[in-house]
Amino acid sequence: MKETSLDIKDLQLNALLEVTQAVNNNLPEDDLLKIYKFTLLADLKINKLALYTQQQDQWMCRVNFGTTNNLIGSTLPEEYKELKNQMGMVETSFDEFDSVFPVFHKSKLLAVVFMESDTKLGVQNRFLNALTNIILVAIENKRLARQQMEQEAYRRELEIAKKVQNFLFPKELPKIERLQIEAFYLPHHDVGGDYYDYIQINENRFLACIADVSGKGVPAALLMSNFQASLRALVRQTKDLYEIVTELNHTTYVSGNAENFITFFAGIYDFKTKELEYINCGHNEIVLKHGGGIDLLNDGTTVLGMFDPLPFIETQRIASLEDFFLFMYTDGLTETFNEKDEAFEFDRLIELLKEDCPEDLSEHHSEILQRLNDFRGNEPFHDDITMLTCRVHNK
Template structure:
């Protein structure tokens, strides 16, 4: 090969690489499998100068091939040549009507099948064409993984939005506004908090009577009224009380990446917030704080009821093991969480978590963690990948001061093997041959940083007679009347010395020991513990 031929090859591959990059961007925006397949075939036709490109999809190795894009009905005769296998399979033909038949496996167990006709100029498939085909099959695989991940994220976001709808009337700022009894202060604070809740750049609250603007409030103080009202990137809502309309307009949603469009969640929050303002106006008119307090109590009770449903009332029975757990929130809505779930392969997932802070916001993050974790462990998974995804979800769903520490363990009940990951949580106690070991391998708390932090997992072997205690810092930091904490040392000593026959007895004895320390001192933090022992 001379230098001219070599440069020609490099130039052609460079063009394909650019097309590869543009193609990934295009395919990542697909909303349906049909759109995804159509765009991929269009990319392939443009790069190979082949008009006859046919694409099939197979959900798994037991289902039939389904057509996604068909340009030549004769391609169905080639289906027997599409051979699902763990590796990419490509066959080239020089005499047939179709020049390439390829099968590509995907990470979710599905398969893609390609049946490609002859080139438009009737020329043969070259070595460069074969290299290019390999590149575009890799594009198909990578883009499909991105496509499926985006679908899962959309489903998860839909679920989280639903939970926001359930809890929208419990926003902390709504509670604060409902306690104000001066209309001017109430409206100023309502606009300020509405802007803050949605990350808007500015907002205007217009008070309208008989179609005439009688008053106007803006935030921040140096806001540009016309810019807000004329902005193309804005949301608005209104409430009416005693023939007076209160019209909210928010503009220019800010993010870490600059100005972005408001989403459905922002609209829900603004509408819920406006309803809270209306409730406060009604309370002021009625001069009845009792009505307001009763409404808030009922709503918090509803939120607490929703949250209690994600804390297990009964733990699964695992042959050869004993389990017991407890969750005592310090407020009606807590920020602690634990669960034990049986996975499809017979293993068990055990988790304990602690959200920074307490109240409604922490309760919402607990629900987010629960929904996210359940979504990600439905299929095969790696513990470190689940941790990375949870970190990104919690970061996007929380404010900068909110994060979640957690400890996740996967128990194989047949062997006693436990794979665990500690995400910034206090070290979990493991009694091995009568000695205390602390399980702290893992990484940062979920939601602290928005980048791919390298989480690590570790394994231990739980033998008969050994035990593990999952707990939150509400236990070690439980204080008496002199502000003296229960302490890590006391919990360690209790854990090693207490060996009742039943896990339930261990939890009961632990709570009694904490009560002995705190006596009548009010509980200051959520208390959560999960105890696992192996009997045989």
């Protein structure tokens, strides 16, 4: 019995209702594409079909049947990416197909449908366009909703990381006659991978440190928060820098899966013995000004988290330190670039540090930052910048 045009319209209407119901039921993308495929097979009697849609910047085949070769995952030929917004089929030179049907949503090319059918589709073009539009707009909306959810999840993750990072830094730094410590921190993103700390060990000893984790953003901040917690726990158990660094390296190696590393400098000063013990773990050159001269504190070991155990480790002691100035920083400072693609570099920093330092250490940091801004001009910062300055008067 031959189907009348009224019967065909009823079938198409029922098909559209079923597809709309599937969309309303929030079925997965693959299920929607299967419904699309079987609706075309049943209602339009299409022998061969290939549906291409754009995913990110790539046009790929999402639905395919009837062809000699499986086209799923194949890319759309360039000449079909500029099809005009028009209703109906156009001829194609694509092997195995006799026509191509561009599907638009407003002015945007949403899909390209290649097909071959034993019957002329004619007035059924409108049905094909509506069906493809409903399916693909639903899939696009799913993608946008998923993207929004991912962005919201990242935003919440970022807020948590920022709160965690705020707990990393000491709430108060000493500003008394015998010890002044000042810190400056400028994250490149909302959260960064730099860390500094001051830990009062007892009435005569304190630890000051600075660190920089490879990588940026939330993962770097979380790895650094774990590092800080480990350091503070270790200082309560031992005052031996060798033991502290050995354990910090192991913790970082495990938590970072040997894929991330941390550069680290720590110094312990004893007011009673007037001795500074330090270790530099692959960090920048730390500047010690005392007795009218400058020492660069480089000795120690390699970066933490790459090798377990560390290939070598050695702490250093500097005796007879009464009045001194200790400047720590991360490489975001010296690796700031200007518009000529020149880095600020250590030579400019050391010349600046040779100058007389203001009594107010915050002014000292402001002066360095001003020099840095003058140097970079309109070029943005590309990394976190952290400075920690200690001034000791112990006479």
